[in-house]
Amino acid sequence: MRASQEDFESAMNQVKLLKKDPGNEVKLRLYALYKQATEGPCNMPKPGVFDFINKAKWDAWNALGSLPKETARQNYVDLVSSLTSSESSSQVKPGADREQQEYENLVVTSEDGITKIMFNRPTRKNAISTQMYQEIMLALKAASKDDSTITVVTGNGDYYCSGNDLANFTDIPPGGVEEKAKQSAIMLRDFVGTFIDFPKPLIAVVNGPAVGISVTILGLFDAVYASDRATFHTPFSHLGLSPEGCASYTFPKIMGPAKATEMLIFGKKLTAGEACAQGLVTEVFPDSTFQKEVWTRLKAYSKLPPNSMRISKQVIRNMEKEKLHAVNAEESSVLQERWLSDECINATMNFLSKKAKL
Numbered sequence: 001m002r003a004s005q006e007d008f009e010s011a012m013n014q015v016k017l018l019k020k021d022p023g024n025e026v027k028l029r030l031y032a033l034y035k036q037a038t039e040g041p042c043n044m045p046k047p048g049v050f051d052f053i054n055k056a057k058w059d060a061w062n063a064l065g066s067l068p069k070e071t072a073r074q075n076y077v078d079l080v081s082s083l084t085s086s087e088s089s090s091q092v093k094p095g096a097d098r099e100q101q102e103y104e105n106l107v108v109t110s111e112d113g114i115t116k117i118m119f120n121r122p123t124r125k126n127a128i129s130t131q132m133y134q135e136i137m138l139a140l141k142a143a144s145k146d147d148s149t150i151t152v153v154t155g156n157g158d159y160y161c162s163g164n165d166l167a168n169f170t171d172i173p174p175g176g177v178e179e180k181a182k183q184s185a186i187m188l189r190d191f192v193g194t195f196i197d198f199p200k201p202l203i204a205v206v207n208g209p210a211v212g213i214s215v216t217i218l219g220l221f222d223a224v225y226a227s228d229r230a231t232f233h234t235p236f237s238h239l240g241l242s243p244e245g246c247a248s249y250t251f252p253k254i255m256g257p258a259k260a261t262e263m264l265i266f267g268k269k270l271t272a273g274e275a276c277a278q279g280l281v282t283e284v285f286p287d288s289t290f291q292k293e294v295w296t297r298l299k300a301y302s303k304l305p306p307n308s309m310r311i312s313k314q315v316i317r318n319m320e321k322e323k324l325h326a327v328n329a330e331e332s333s334v335l336q337e338r339w340l341s342d343e344c345i346n347a348t349m350n351f352l353s354k355k356a357k358l
């Protein structure tokens with residue numbers, strides 16, 4: 001499939017978040033592909049021989065000759081993807097339960113065939129910042145390629161996750177709030193897409209309350225184990241928002257339209273027991289034995305033949321993938337509008353000025 005304009009913009013965002021300098025040669029290639037994709041063949045006068053930097057840039061761009069804009073865009077997206085995946089796979093060290101220091105907001109470990117991705121902003125109730133969205137995508141991409149057989153997502157501290165960090169919307173770029181909404185919609189679509197495409201069994205270990213997007217994406221997990229302390233809350237109407245994470249499609253399918261309406265439109269908070277009765281949660285455990293029981297079970301599952309598990313997941317999920325990507329695109333574009341609405345702006349301001357909590 002050809003890279004779309006949105007894929008291209010998303011790749012541009014990812015370049016800004018690279019942790020390691022990719023080196024001059026790669027930077028020149030990125031520059032040249034960017035110019036070719038946006039302006040076409042090199043149209044700049046050749047810089048003088050002593051203008052080293054501009055000459056190197058000109059050479060790189062000019063070397064692309066008449067490469068079509070679409071091909072340059074695709075090559076740019078592919079190059080960025082190879083940079084991000086090599087950066088993330090170099091963070092997954094083999095061996096015993098070693099912490100991955102390179103992530104600021106996650107702790108990623110790999111042991112006994114299980115890669116564990118743990119949200120790690122306990123003082124913010126594991127709210128997902130813009131950087132954390134990118135880190136989760138990188139960690140999932142690395143986990144999809146590492147030696148583990150299953151991947152587990154969990155939270156550090158008393159919360160599983162309090163959803164989108166509401167302060168994300170205070171970081172307004174030079175293009176203004178419209179540009180911010182556009183960038184956020186692209187990031188949201190990429191983030192949810194990473195869950196839709198995740199190839200191995202993906203399990204949520206919900207250690208405490210879950211809010212917003214951390215709840216909606218559970219419909220894309222293969223199993224959800226919850227402590228009896230966990231709650232499941234999607235207060236979208238209270239925030240002037242609308243559902244994401246494909247929940248507008250997965251929740252009515254999982255629990256029926258009436259129960260999905262109570263959660264997604266009226267913001268009803270479910271206990272773990274209720275979420276289990278409605279099919280969102282696989283099993284609930286008493287908090288006192290939760291970690292022990294769940295990890296014993298997951299260790300046993302991780303010893304099952306990996307290829308068989310992967311293929312079974314494909315058989316179960318692949319028929320739905322195209323539909324899920326379409327739902328994801330639609331939800332992200334509806335939210336792009338919602339973020340600019342008075343209802344949403346007022347609710348966010350009320351939270352940030354400490355006038356309101358959920």
Ligand SMILES: CCCCC/C=C/C(=O)SCCNC(=O)CCNC(=O)[C@H](O)C(C)(C)COP(=O)(O)OP(=O)(O)OC[C@H]1O[C@@H](n2cnc3c(N)ncnc32)[C@H](O)[C@@H]1OP(=O)(O)O
Binds near residue numbers: 167214
């Ligand atoms: C770009 C893609 C967007 C995708 C769309 C996603 C949508 C969603 O996820 S909607 C859901 C958004 N989440 C919320 O609305 C939750 C807001 N938080 C709360 O209502 C409460 O903090 C709480 C119920 C989650 C916990 O209350 P409490 O136990 O009383 O703890 P504190 O409020 O004192 O929290 C400690 C500290 O953490 C900050 N914080 C918690 N959650 C968030 C959050 N989601 N965003 C930003 N900040 C959060 C909270 O403000 C406290 O900060 P300090 O007062 O500075 O200590």
